[in-house]
Amino acid sequence: MNTFYNSAKCLVSFVYWLFIANTTFRSFTQRRSLSSFISLLLTIYIIPSFGVSIWLFCGEFYLEKKHQKIANRIRYISNKCLDELKTYKNIFQNKNSEVANSIFQLCKNRQGIYGIKSNSLELLTNTKKTIQLLIRDIRLARTNIEMVFYIWQPGGLADDVAIALINSAKRGIHCRLMLDSAGSIKFFRSPWVKIMREAGIEVVEALKINFLRFFLKRIDIRQHRKIVLIDNYITYTGSMNLADPFLFKKSLGLGQWIDLMARIEGPVAMTMGIVYSYDWENETGCKILPSLPDKKILKNDLNNMTSNIQVIASGRGFPDNMIHQALLTAIYSARKELIITTPYLVPSEDLLHAICKASKRGVNVSIIIPLYHDSILVKWASRAFFSELLDSGVKIYQFKKGVLHSKSILVDQQLSLVGTANFDMRSLWLNFEITIAIDDSIFGNKLANIQYQYISDSELLDKKTWSMRAYWTRILEKIFYFFSPLL
Structure with missing residues (x-):
């Protein structure tokens, strides 16, 4: 009995330390910041079980061949789309202010596009009013509505957005909704998913968490973007999740969440749409591309809109760091x-x-x-x-x-x-x-x-x-x- 116990103990110990050695080796083979690497390595050896757990959740940078192929294909298609956009020469700003020149040059050289002018911006600081304005734009949509959020929490004002989206889908507007699996777990457990899909809305659970994913790829990378794109001309982005500010994390007793959103009208929506198309094809394998802006509308906008904007995105398919x-x-x-x-x-x-x-x-x-x-x-x-x-x-x-x-x-x-x-x-x-x-x-x-x-x-x-x-x-x-x- 003792012999069996000792043998089993040695086997478990051998497998355990072999796993730690493998973790260490694979950490060495990855290119990461020195501070991150040292913290991970020390954690593995000071608290092995905790360190290995962190590595399993956070240490691997998986980019599967399938997703790499998708990213390459999307990059090729989006570059063609950008080339078409570049024929609209009047919308590009070749000259920037002194303070902004460096960052716009960086974006041009790494992303392949100048800053886009002829945009009208509105800063929104009141979440309730922001959601009410969003509902109005959804109701007035003429062709398409695309959304991506990290969190959609059912209840209150969020349900009003859901109803407006469903009504727009029923009148023939093409609606797509992409939500992060972890952030929007309450939404995916609610009846809204079925109701929306029955209304014709395409609902996608991004970076889905499941048992198989735990072993095959990172589960801590999240779809953290917040984008709304309406008619390829109106777009929203900023810090706001789709949740009623009076209900969101109310149990924590920390007070209301304060967010900042930008509502933009203009051709920059085209580049926002390209970002959305990247994410959509990564998740679904289906190709979508935003329509080019109407040149007549842009000609009028050139005289009324002045803001010069660069869209900067991170994630699979975009320039590193x-x-x-x-x-x-x-x-x-x-x-x-x-x-x-x-x-x-x-x-x-x-x-x-x-x-x-x-x-x-x-x-x-x-x-x-x-x-x-x-x-x-x-x-x-x-x-x-x-x-x-x-x-x-x-x-x-x-x-x-x-x-x-x-x-x-x-x-x-x-x-x-x-x-x-x-x-x-x-x-x-x-x-x-x-x-x-x-x-x-x-x-x-x-x-x-x-x-x-x-x-x-x-x-x-x-x-x-x-x-x-x-x-x-x-x-x-x-x-x-x-x-x-x-x-």
């Missing part, structure tokens, strides 16, 4: 003022250094984050960066009136970045995200007014008070900082 590079470029372009709004502040070393250097060279740098968090891990990990930021002269504001979920950057009140990406590793390296870069001082002034309102509803973190915080909190910060490259 594009959003991360765009953020770095924007920060290094700042000369006078830099305001960052983010719910999750766990920056890469490059971003952290860029922000600190901006402050040290005389830029007035402000970071606005929520005082109340829905993620304990991120809350404590972000605190580990406060000291270095404060020592560099960065002002950190903690928003008190609800959960600040807005994601925006404003550089010298001229260059604005609005979208779905957080200042954390997940958004920068893993998730499917989208950001729009806007070169427009009028829009910049509007965004500045919103951010200044956030600041007035926040409390400034005092450097002296922060330095006197309890010792046990410093220990927790260091522990969570250790895992920050993996968050």
Whole structure:
């Protein structure tokens, strides 16, 4: 009996350490940031079971041959679509403001397209009013409606959007809805899926989580984009999920979620549509492409719309690290003022250094984050960066009136970045995200007014008070900082 027990114990131990050795080897073969690699490797050996679990969930960068072929095919088709769009020469902006020139050149060289002008933008800060405006546009749609959200939570105003979408489908509008599997789990367990499909709406569960996926591919990569495209001319994007603000995560008792969305009319919707077509074909294998804008409409718009926009997307089929590079470029372009709004502040070393250097060279740098968090891990990990930021002269504001979920950057009140990406590793390296870069001082002034309102509803973190915080909190910060490259 003892012989059997000892043999079984040795076998289990051998298999266990063989698995750890294999994990280590495969970690060495992957190209990742040094801090992320070291954190993962140390975790594997300090706490083997926990480290291997993290690797299973987060460590592998799978890109199956099937998906690679799809990505290559979509890239070829979308390039043809972009070539056709380039025949509309009057919509492209060849010259940018000094502060925006670097980021627009980066996007042109890496994405193959100039910034698109002749767009009308509206900043939306009230989620209830945003959803009501969205419902109006859905009801007025003439040809097609495409949507992608990370979270669709049934109930309240979200049900009103569902009803409007169903009614539009019934009157012949082609409607497509793509939702993240994990983020929208409540939706996929609700009756709305069947009701919508019966009405003719194409509903797709993106990056579906199932038992087989757990063993064959990463399950932590999420479809985090928020895009609405109507008639290939009106588009929405920003931080808002499709959920009633009075009901969303109400059980946490943190207050209402504060979001920021941009509603855009103009030819930039075409490039947003190309991003959507990438995601749709990746999930379904079906090819869709947005229609080219009407030249007569564009001719009229050239005299009325001025905003110059670049669409920046991340994920399979898009240039690697594009959003991360765009953020770095924007920060290094700042000369006078830099305001960052983010719910999750766990920056890469490059971003952290860029922000600190901006402050040290005389830029007035402000970071606005929520005082109340829905993620304990991120809350404590972000605190580990406060000291270095404060020592560099960065002002950190903690928003008190609800959960600040807005994601925006404003550089010298001229260059604005609005979208779905957080200042954390997940958004920068893993998730499917989208950001729009806007070169427009009028829009910049509007965004500045919103951010200044956030600041007035926040409390400034005092450097002296922060330095006197309890010792046990410093220990927790260091522990969570250790895992920050993996968050």
